[in-house]
Amino acid sequence: MADTFHPLDPLASEEFTKAAALLGAAHDVGPGWRFASIELAEPSKAEVAAFDTDGTVPDRRVHVVCFERATNKTYKALLSLTDESVLSWTHIPGEQANFTVDEWEECDKALRSHPGVIAALADRGITDMNLVFMDTWTYGDVVMPEKYKDRRIGWSDTWVKAAEGANPYAGPVNGFHCVIDVNTMELLEIEDTFRVDTPEIMGEYVPRHIPERIRNASTREPLKALDITQPDGPSFTIEGNKLEWQNWSLRVGFNYREGMTLHAVKYNDNGKVRSIANRLSFAEMMVPYRDHCDDHYRRTAFDIGEWGIGFMTTSLELGCDCLGEIRYLDAVLHNSKGEPYTIKNAICIHEEDAAVLWKHVDHDGAETRRMRRLTVSFHVTVANYEYLTYWRFYQDGNIECEVRATGIMVVSHFPEGGTHPHGTLIDNRTYAPYHQHFLVARMDLDVDGTDNTVYQTETEIVPMGPDNPYGLSLRQKNTPLRTEEEGKQDFNWQTQRAWKVVNDNTKNGLGTSPAYKLVPGAAIPPMFDPASPILARCKAIEHTVWVTPNSPEERWPAGEFVNQSKVDHGLPEWTAANRPIENTDVVLWYVFGIHHITRPEDWPIMPVDTVNFWLKPVGFFDRNPSIDVAPNPPKSCHADGGDHDHHHH
Ligand SMILES: [Cu+2]
Known part of the structure; x- marks a missing residue:
């Protein structure tokens, strides 16, 4: 050991x-x-x-x-x-385990070498099977063919690259899908339902495959070097999986399903080590494509429950994925034979300059502090898409969770004069279907101990009258959530609703209770008909926030077994008991994500779409905890050495 x-x-x-x-x-x-x-x-x-x-x-x-x-x-x-x-x-009768990477790869191999598939593709003029990629997706129960419901099955997209090394997702074979028994690797169906003449498009992002006329049209000047150096090394320490930096301490974990997990997040408050969170992770993702045509009606990915974002984690490269003085942690997982393998540089840990932390200019001059943050991140590739996830810790006690989606959109061609009501035109006769990326963060906050109460906190307009003669005053209303039913909370922009995790058993120096506030960012509505059988698989997305009493067995918001699932056996079933959630060990579930109304600019490769939310101290500290951050040496602040006039308001 x-x-x-x-x-x-x-x-x-x-x-x-x-x-x-x-x-x-x-x-x-x-x-x-x-x-x-x-x-x-x-x-x-x-x-x-x-x-x-x-x-x-x-x-x-x-x-x-x-x-x-x-x-x-x-x-x-x-x-x-x-x-x-x-x-x-x-x-476990009637349940399917998550798909394995081995199955995904074996399906591609089995389908590409199947004489029936080869013949059907040849009939479409596709003959070089080395350029073909059969990308197998999972099923939800409702869209499975009835006669195969007792099997473990997948359905495949077919993609054809224009050349070796080119973008497979730029070559959809529309109306061509296979159904495969993943246990026997038996081809069950070739669904050859419709054909579209392949349009001339520009779907390449690797420079050597981008046509010369497009490359030559570029007027972009090359960039000068930007080096980030820390000659004395980073300010954090890593001991095993424990990280310490600027009063923060935490442990990094990793598993096949959630990918990176963070544990025992604590802050050393002038000598007193105080607990903030016991465990933070992403517990589910649901990516429904909102287009019911033959190419897309089955396309509802649960990247955590069906695939596992640990299994999908990729190695990071210094200088590309992470810039500066980086420390990496490797991750170890296993293949479907149970044999271990290592993902080198799976988790990136580094310190970043983040502009100004606080500042004021007064009669006697300026007082300014630079902000640093500690970023702990990992990157996930799920076939065509990438998810880059960052947890950031700040000197003022803030925790930021950021997710960046990038990669390549799924696209379909349509015939001359055809329409694309459920997607955006992104290239010649090519559309990208609308879809959503729902993420569910599972956050076991332990603010100064395990027993916490979650409060809904929102702002009220005080009615105009004797108590508010100018119609000016606002009130802040804090409502404790006492039961799981009350814990089902929805986003409300009108009241700037947020949620505070409060420890009512202790007081700060001001006599109020310490808290951390979930500041909702990127909350998106489900936008499903309540009767939709697709929604039934992930009722967890019906609310922005859920609160449950902490149970280590309750980890998966859409249920433990999501592959081929019919209904959500997670949050909706647990919370049906309507257990008390007041002054106990609570878990906060936060549903957020990207409502992806696709754009031409997302093609052929998507610039990152960035979403985030924050956990911020509210009365956790008695004052700005970053008041003690040292100023930068004045020389690096005033490079020109000159004084400047200033104006005030
Ligand atoms: Cu998207």
């Missing part, structure tokens, strides 16, 4: 191997099976506290989901690596 070991550390290579071997020995899990997921069963808060206090190491436990291909049966196991024992082994 490494010196820096902590019970929240993600599983190491040998632990994946051991977990797979245990199930091989106990239940013959081997050839003919797939491991869908192997994940650390995180120790309880009490176990973590015991370890932090006296070094008591809790049992190292592992959750496994695997399935037998021949019988199409899914199993869940809980293992103890400490005792090398299987603690539980359960058949």
